[in-house]
Amino acid sequence: MDKHFPFVDWFRNASPYINAHRGRTFVILIEGEAMASGRGEQLVQDLALLHTLGVRLVVVFGTRPQVQEALTNANVEPTRVNGKWVADRAVMAHVEQVAAHQRLWLEARLSLGLPSTPLHGVELSVISGNLVTAKPLGVREGIDFDHSGEVRRVRASAIEGLLEKGSLVLLPPLGFSSTGEVFDLDASEVAQHAAVALKADKLILLGESEGLADEEGELLRQLTPAEAEPRLESAQPGSELARHLQAACNAALEGVARTHLLSWRNHDALLGELFTRDGVGTMITQHRYEQLRPAKLNDIAGLLELLEPLERRGMLVARSRERLEHEIDDYMVIERDGMVIGCAALHLYPDATIAELACVAVHGNYRGGERGERLVEALERRARKRGLTDIFVLTTHTAHWFVEHGFRPASFEDLPPLKREAYNHARKSKVLVKNLAG
Template sequence: MDTRFPFVDWFRNASPYINAHRGRTFVILIEGEAMARGRGEQLIQDLALLHTLGVHLVVVFGIRPQVRQALDDAGIVPERHQGRWVADQAIMGIVERIAAEQRMWLEARLSLGLPNTPLHGMELTAISGNLVMAKPLGVREGIDFHHSGEVRRVRSRVIQGLLEKGSLVVLPPLGFSSTGEVFDLDAAEVAQHTAVALSADKLILLGEASGLFDQSGQMQRQLTPAEAEPLLRQVETADEPARHLRAACAAARHGVARTHLLSWHDHDALLGELFTRDGVGTMITQHRYEQLRPAELGDIGGLLELLDPLERCGMLVPRSRERLEHEIDDYLVIERDGMIIGCAALHAFADAGIAELACVAVHDDYRGGARGELLLAEIERRARRLGLSALFALTTHTAHWFFEHGFGLADIADLPLLKRDTYSYARKSKVLIKPLG
């Protein structure tokens, strides 16, 4: 039957989705290019509509193009390494200023309520703050990244409380450390970790690309992480499609039920994906199954694959197959659907009443889900059962993580004699010790 108002039929067909999304939590990333190209106004109107329909929203925004323009204006050429720029003090000052300007712009638009505007009559409360904790990238291949960082944890309980009170949470690509520092973060990483920490129902990544395509150019509407990850070989590691795809796969593997890859170029993409049967982009769906258990000889291949990238970048000391086989009883692993995604070892020095926490590793795609904490807790239980009084660790990259979990700085002289004799002065690892109460 013909109708004078086609939108009425669309509205009727959308009603099941309106009901399904009410009370759900969505984390939405809007890349900086969308704002720079004038798409911000309509996207904010769409966000306001979702809020009105009862969706709990966390909005993460990017600032890359705005920062690049500010750096050009200031005559600053940033050093780049491993796909990230090195945020020294001068660059970090610009990053902080641009992030503050973009946040205020978003909050001002979300406050708009004049007659004859799409947000008329709405009362939106947008809240930001120190909701994402970060750690420094540190020194990689001899390059000090200064204020470039990565997500340490998300303050999920605080965010959840704000959402339950009807607020819309706005997160810039910045993080804060327990030492009072501010770090420049990748917006896609912030969105991924936030979605995982909140057990969000959806992670929506709005970027340049409208989704994922196969070799024939056919849009892939729905993929599992295992099906999507091979597509990473087709794109540059540091480019936006790769960042979004890694975030989508990691979120799915961490339990986020659905991640959507959409283009901000399409004015209808956000609502079209959420309120139509077929959608308009690519959806990555979760695949989960994992357990923490003692390592077995059959895990050696998986351990080597897990540790190889960390050894190549200098985060871990290389371990041979023979060494892993000899020490396999010291190891714990996290297995997920047949894949080793995490490990840690406890090397006891019984005569000294102390043990080394070694080889703590979590696969890149599975970080941010408290797996490191899970491994540490089990290692501590093992150590206590052995009657040991303390743990020590040697690290070049992750001292902040150990500080957060009760370790303190120590001297080489505090190490057991055997470990002291084999200490590598070339690596200059920090010595950290944690008493076991």
């Protein structure tokens, strides 16, 4: 018997994402708590792996807990306003020292030849420098924030030049003014501005929380800035949630396609979010102009328009308006800007552990974007939640597509009794089955 390697299956499933991410620009924020907890080594290995896969990386690192520890050890108690400390000269001395130490630590770990890691034998060029200009916060609510600052500009062209040469760019939570001053910055703000300035494909924020949850504690996979706004308003000022949500919403509104909220506590979070279909965190994206959702009665007209050309060509069995209305709860649709561009249905059979995947259709103008795969995967998840073990499909034109997606040829006898009674022998549809345990 051949030996099975689960990693091989994962690698096969991840290969489309490896190809999709190559040459893309990701800005990744690693909060200081991750380094303080000892997670830095693993994260550095993951960054190195992303780099070797062709991802253009800009890494921003935080230093809050390390600076706080240094201040405590030095008996320095900073003034705090809305969760942010006032960076006077005493505080800045420790901020600069900690930032330099963290930068050197990261550069050392990203150096050549660490044995028994993805870095072994891989030459990484890590560049840092005066790539962020800043301005002082000034006096706010009667408080002079001294050397606490905010981002004025990220030198995007300089960073682009470094990325083009294959370098990994490292940004500390510091900014420099035109007069040569150094300012303490919020790392999430640096990451946000860098992502916007670079027109990054992704902004990834690694913090304590694995993402946002709904009222029942279920992880929310996707939110728009408008949907995230109430959570931002209720978050404690200066908290990590407030800072990350603000950065994510601002980045989305300013053109960053996707921002991901992940937990550094999850050792698989970074790679799991990037190389699996379901991901592990919450994504903030500006427009839900295309969404996968359960069908509703007011989708009937769109479904009829989508299905009619395929029915006319004999690829699908004709479905009346009345039948669609009766079965509407079985359907999932992909809606794009108010138009139904894809659909699929899961029909259940009494006392059977197998269900029928039916009516898989994608509009001709939108094929080739893995929409069919998304529909099938959504209905597979629905079937698993219902405790089903298998799904089957009847097809005359697209058997090869289903085989490519895990279905195997089966026989008429594999169908549930009710389906065997309703089977149209004149169409001679092929029977394909997929086991949901795989």
